[in-house]
Amino acid sequence: MPALFRHVVALLACLTLTSLVQAELKPTPAKNIEAAAVVKHYAELVYAVYSDAESSARQLQMQIDDFLAAPSQAGLIAAQQAWKTARIPYQQSEVFRFGNPVIDDWEYQLNSWPLDEGLIDYVADDYFAALGNIGGDLNVIANPSINLGGEILDASIINSDLLRSLHELGGSAANVATGYHAIEFLLWGQDLHGHKLGAGERPHTDYSLGSQCSNGNCDRRAAYLHTAASILVEDLSYMVKQWAPNQAKNYRKELLSLNSQIVLARMFNGMGSLSLGELGGERIKVSLEANSTEDEHDCFSDNTHWSHYYNGLGIENVYLGRYKRLDGQLLTGPALSDLVRQANPEVDAKTRKTLSATMASLKVLSDTAEASERPVKFDMLIAEGNDQGEAILSAILNALVTQTRAIEAAASAINIDPTATGL
Structure with missing residues (x-):
């Protein structure tokens, strides 16, 4: 076994053990927590997360407009950092x-990937x-x-109507014209480093006017x-309104009118689906098995490690009923963990342990990518023959499988069928 591989395995074991020991510290016993209270707090948590997503997108929009007003390398870096911050919530x-239709019918506008960047720019x-994509090199x-095959599209004025009409042009999911990853490509450009260290290197002069334009x-x-950037803010503002309290008619009002058991099922469904199918399957396993940088989530910015980390944190947030806001405020309240602990303390303890173990494994990923010396990013870890990457990513996958089984057991402990979402 190579020395580097042994080091990674030892580090994973150490972090996982630390996580499990911390999880043994039992929270204050819950007293008569009702399902309705958990559902209400869930709605508050969703509203807080999307509110942070909207406010950070507005900050991104401001940084972009400042940069465009006077393009400079410092301005481009500031806009890139604002994009990374906006990804956190x-x-x-x-x-x-995976259970809230207002989100499922909307999120493709914001986070579709991978994209055929030739649709947008050079x-x-x-x-x-992508094979057969009519928009891949427009x-x-x-x-x-x-x-467009004999039909002439007037793109002389670049505005919201044009970009929305181009999104998923011809029914191809690779035609991503709006959202975080379109903006990411425009800020970084293509990452041409393959499995070597380095993200996209778009020059700030790509936005300069006159003779300085590259x-x-x-x-x-x-x-x-x-x-x-304007479309991103508009889309997030829509979702904030859907979850805002004290509204006569929005999705939050509709959700709170449902039987609590249905909402709990939607909560468990979202946790399990993201855990194993999306994060574990689409975003990690596919990339690792195909050794494909094209399947890396935040491929232009090399921010994928944080993207995965915060996906994992979101799952833990829902189970524990907590969310740390961008301003540092900690939102807490009645949670699924409380309901499960009331019904079966052992199942709750095991579930919390598996969530902590997953976060420990994701922390290894982020620590490796952010190392001050010899950082190794996600696209480097998925290279063929990279033992370090195999160890780190396999540990995450194993943790996600165990976590998902624990989530299913937690749902069963309170007689919830995660597939019974009422949809």
Whole structure:
């Protein structure tokens, strides 16, 4: 066994043991927590997460507009950092999917991936779009008039209507024209480093006007980035309104009118689906088995480790009924953990242990990527023959499998069928 591999395994074992010991510290016993109280707090938690997602998107929009007003390297870096900050609450929100139709019918506008970036802007000469995708190399920024198989699309004015019409053009999910990853591509550009260290290296002069403009069409590129940021804020504002309290008619009002057992099922469904199917399957296992940087979630920015970490944290948040807001405020209240502990303390303890173990394994991933010396990013870890990556990512996958089984047991302990979502 290579020395580096042994080191990773030992580190994982140490962190997992520490996590399990901490989980043994039992919380204050819950007293007569009702399902309705857990449901109400869940709605409050969702509202807080999306409110943070909206406010951080507005900060991103402001940084982008400041950068576009006077393009500079410092301004580009500030906008990139604002994008990374905006991902923190949004990734924690993904656990609310897979059961809340208002979210399931909407989230594709914000977080679709992977994308054929040739739809949006210039790409490297060796770029290949998804097979059969009519929009994979349209380069909207460079072409004010687009021929779609004989139909001419007027793209002379880049605005919200145009970008929304291009999103999933021709029914292809690879045609991502709006959302976080379209903005990510416009801020970083393609990551041409493959499995080596390095993210996208788009120059700030791609947004400069006149003779300073690099790669052409800087005015249209700026219009696209500005519009995409505006759409992101608009979409998140819509979701905040859907979860706002004291509204005569919105999704939160509808949810709170349902039988509490149905809402609890939706909560468990979201946790289990994100845990194993989405995070474990689509976002980690597929990338690892295919050794494919194209399947990396935040591929342009090399921010994937944090994307996965905050997905995991979102799952833990729902079970524990807590959320640490961007301003540092800790939101807590009646939780699924309380209900399970009342019914079966041993099952609750095991569930909390598995959640802690998953977060410990995800922390190894983020620590490895953020190391001050020799950082190893997700796209490096998934390279063929990378023993370190195999160890770290397999540990996460194993933790997610165990966690998902524990979530199912927790649901069963309070007689909840996670598939009985009423949809």
